[in-house]
Amino acid sequence: MTEILRVENLAKSYGTFEAVKGISFTVREGEMKALIGPNGAGKSTCFNMLTGQIRPTRGEVFLDGARITGLPPRVIWRRGVGRTFQITGTYQSMTVIENVQMALISHNRRVFSLFGRARALYRTEALALLDRAGMADQAERPCSVLAYGDLKKLELAIALAHRPRLLLMDEPTAGMAPSARIALMQLTAEIVAEEGLSVLFTEHDMDVVFAHAHHIMVLNRGELIADGNAAEVRANPQVQEVYLGGGMLFKEIDHA
Amino acid sequence: MGFFIAQLLTGLANAAALFLVASGLSLIFGVTRIVNFAHGSFYMLGAYVGITLMGVLPGVLGPHFGFWGAIVLTGLIVGLAGALVEIVVLRPIYRAPELFQLVATFGVILVVQDLALMVWGAEDQMGPRAPGLRGVFRILGEPIPKYDIVLICITPFILLALWALIAKTRLGVLVRAATQDREMVAALGVNQRWLFTGVFALGSALASWGGALQLPKGGADLLMDFNIIGPLFVVTVIGGMGSLPGAFIAAVLISVLNVFGVAYMPQSTLVLMFVVMAIVLIVRPYGLLGKEEVAGEHGQSGAPETPIRPFGQRGKIAVAGLLLVLALLPLVTQPFALVLLTDIVIFALFAASLQFILGTGGLVSFGHAAFYGGGAYAAALMVTYAKTPMEIAFLFAPLGAGMLALVIGWFCIRLSGVYFAMLTLAFSQLVWSLVFQWRAVTRGDDGLIDIWPSAWLSGTVPYYYFTLVVGVLGILFLRTVIHAPFGYALRAGRDSARQAEAMGIDVKRVQYVAFALAGALAGLAGGLFVFAKGSVFPTELEIGKSFDALIVVFLGGVKTLSGGIVGASFMAAVEDWLTRLHYWRLLLGLLIIAVVILAPEGIVGSARRLGLRLGLVKHTEAD
Incomplete structure (x- = not known):
């Protein structure tokens, strides 16, 4: 190795x-x-x-x-x-999936895009990552209401976003x-x-x-x-x- | 040589009052983490109460005990007033976000202004001379007022006394402990409420002593509260927030500089102060003796925000309906109403641009008027000196303001929180003093006049339509950006800068771009303004203008873009009605304080909550 x-x-x-x-x-x-x-x-x-x-x-x-x-x-x-x-x-004012999308947006170097809906970007990839971490069913929940263990799972999904x-x-x-x-x-x-x-x-x-x-x-x-x-x-x-x-x-x- | 020393001594004497006021501000900030904007008001109250007492006490106690007794008593009285303000206004909102506390203290400024007007009248008052200190000493042939020498001798003792209080007494131990970690102090069983009240009272007393001590050199007037804010914040920023020796050094530096400025460069005294501040901050971003503010990892205070959503079908219809009504209004209303509506649209755009960096970006800017007024001046200067046609000059408003924001942002974005707020305020004061003092170009307070739109836009109705189109497009642009990746990145940096940095986002650069964008749009509003009024004066750059926008954003609700717009409409309407009353500041101030305490989510937030309760708005999980 x-x-x-x-x-x-x-x-x-x-x-x-x-x-x-x-x-x-x-x-x-x-x-x-x-x-x-x-x-x-x-x-x-x-x-x-x-x-x-x-x-x-x-x-x-x-x-x-x-x-x-x-x-x-x-x-x-x-x-x-x-x-x-x-x-x-995690970003308290965003939903679970938006947290992951944010990482994907940054990974694809789209942070400085002034136009286009961020919510619509990389949704499929984000959902796949959430699914991987066992969080897909909570994708649309606000991040601020998550249980602590779920926040940890979300963090894992976010950390995996840029492969x-x-x-x-x-x-x-x-x-x-x-x-x-x-x-x-x-x-x-x-x-x-x-x-x-x-x-x-x-x-x-x-x-x-x-x-x-x-x-x-x-x-x-x-x-x-x-x-x-x-x-x-x-x-x-x-x-x-x-x-x-x-x-x-x-x-x-x-x-x- | 004699002249030089005389100047130096005058500067040192002037530093006494400034240091007293700044030390009070520093103390209050250190313990309560509140930037007390009303601090200037306690300084002003000190001057007025001092004059009154100096008129009464010498008859009872004799000239010497009367004069000095009056000064001591002033501190006690104003200190009590400070305690009252803390208990009534601030105590209910310590847990609220910074902005709420600032707006509340701004409400206090307005109330105190009108109360002072009621009690002492509008006339400036001369301060009485100090007994036994009327004459001058001759130092190298130059006359130095005896009172100045006394002040110079007193100031170090005040610093020493304050230092002893902080370093040697039990109160001082508590104050230092609370400055470091408030939660821990509370956990150790200290009654924080009274500690805060006590510190606020002490800080107010210090400010009032500053006001009373400067009486023999100056006097009392109703502009004192705003006039001291500029130097006060510069001193606090240069010295470092929460540092008493820093405040002392900076007060001396600024006062001496000011005296020499008056002697050698009378045209640039105001600017000089800010230039020094800028230089200090480039070298030491947290001031001479300040410490870097360590952002906690405990997250934001207050309830978390609900995730943003684009408008649903019903919302879109409502907005379209409102725009249709606005577009059809000229057919049915009086020109007067259109002028008011034009003002409202301009104000709404200005407020929306502030809401963008403040709400979405979490950057509390206290100097947003620099870009509004800056844009207005950029266009007006083009028309005045280059005879530029209106269509081109108008473009210079957002362009000039955006460039100004790039320059100011370069200094400010490096800091965060309260430091950022104070620095933006100081820079806006710099822009104001530049415009105010550079008469050759800007014509000072005579303003630039005769700035009218081209023929096809002149007249109330065409210009109303022009404003409506530009204003609505500007606000829609901001809305698009908020929902775009950039807006999300801005929010990410606000929610957790550490997390954002750890996912590849250059938070400071995102904030810098956002600051410039907001500046450009504020400039756009300023451009609309200058051609609507046909003139521009330095008042458009004043602190008051920045605060108008802050209050509007706050009244409407910080969390949504519509908050700024609703707030602007509300404010314009209320002001139009209130300013016809004699003591409108008092009423507006009380209104602001009431909103802060009773409806901390602003009009939009509170309306939403009400709608939730009545079942009109759909419930989301975060509510």
Whole structure:
């Protein structure tokens, strides 16, 4: 398998505090890779550096061998990286399908069209995407009335609109009921298998992680302490300390 | 050298009042997140109350205690008035969108203006001299009023006292905490309501002290409230919102600059201030000591908007019917009614252009009159100097205004929220002062006259038809754009800029284009205006004009384009009736405040809600 994302020595400092301390890893084509770690480990910071929301202090990010470090989010998106957020950011004043149409409009570079009805554009494609995410029956509902789990599904449909090669999902199942979590990740896994895209996701629910991730990385206080398959990560003593020796961890955080 | 130092000292003395007013505004904004437009009104009240007290107290307490006692007491009285305004007007609407609060404070301005007129009369009042400080000091041979020296010495202590209040007292801790995170302060059991009231009272008192302290150097008049807004916002923007030392530095900078401007470049004093502001903002977009406003991820406040829909069959018939009636009206009505209708159509187009960036784009512009008046002036200048025929000159109105919007937008679009609002206002003031002071070209407040349409359009009826066609086409164009991909992208950027950026949309560029489009259409309205009236004066560029449009959009309802149009018709009709009354500002102000509190969705929104309840409008899920 060829690698699609390569991260080299990526770091972010806020004043004297180093949120991410020079991590390196790769994501290979067609794999689902999880980035896990306790609260405050730097997962979201790391994601935001990969997709351009935050500019790294040092280090490089390569997509398919091309350097994308520090590029704005919209440029990275155009290069074929999709993204969902921990706190969903859908357009509240639009319907479900219009949210997807917006992504399609942008993908087809029609944002600056002053004429023509946006509602009529790319409807078929949008419906197909919603269908893929199990949201077709809610296409015409206002986004503002959706249940949280459905918003997450909608985000997935939106993120798939420009046929990304790499999809970054920040806490895709946070705040969902356990059964819905499994269902959403099952769906994601199917899409990954069919479309051949790669997924990097952060997650708190270890059931979800161990059920769906091909490879798992563990981040703790800005440092990558493990990177391997489920068995390797389970056996890693440092990971065991972070996750099982929780008492230790909390004590140290209290001192800090 | 002596002259130079004298100028410097005068500037420093002038900075005292400006700093006091600006610090109050900054404090109120920091804690309540409300840009208090009525702040100038408290400054004016301070001057009037101060004069009254200075007339009474010295007889009771002796000259010295009388004068200074009057100043202190002024702060207490106006502070109480501020508390009253906060409790009655602002408390019910803290959760409403920014615009509602701004419009409410604008209502307060109107009410205070008429109350001041009732109590103190229309005549300008001279301020009394400070006792024992009548003479001058000679510094290097130049006379410096003693009172100026006293002011210069007082100001740093005021800054210090304010700083101590914020840094050392429990109230200060609460104020700083609330500035950082209001929700957290509430969660910790602090009674926010009284904190807000207290801060608003303190801010008002500071403004009134500014007004009272400047009395021996100036006086009190009914234009003080609007006249201070320009410098006040410039100072706040340059210093950085919510920063007291920033306000101090900026107040000194602007005041000193102003004094030197008067001495060396008397024609460009007003412009100079805005040029400095523009330079500061290019280097530091959030002011000298301001911090970048971090947009929350908690989404917008207020109820979510319902998705937009093109008109259904019934709506189309209704619009067509209305247009038919408007087209046939000249056959049956008086010319007078047609003149009023022409005004309404022009105003509706102007309001619709503002609604476009404000409602659809979420960009609250306080300076939209710059493009309306700018368009009018562009056409009028072409006619006056190049003898351009009307048909060509008319095209220069949207063109000139659009280009102006491209220039102003380049500075403003980089900012967002309150910073954007203040900067647009400051730039519109810059355009106004340019027109007002560059007499050689614009003829200042004498205005440009004799700007009439060509023969085939002259006369009330032909021009009415011309206005109707252009106005309706302009509004239809805006409507088309709102429903086009561009309009959707604009809305996407408003709903969630982060999400829009993460799907390839260049939000700032979309907003920039929208700003220019709105400017061009406001200019189109201005072009219609200038040929309807045959003249244009700087009043078309004033803050008041921008606010008219804001109020109209707000009255009609921010959320729909029809809101602007309904609001404009309502406003034109009401104003036509109200302005015949003596205290019409008071009534209009009270009306605005009442609408803000009672019908926060505007006329269209509230009518829709009523229709829903009565079963006339179809229910959608988001209601």
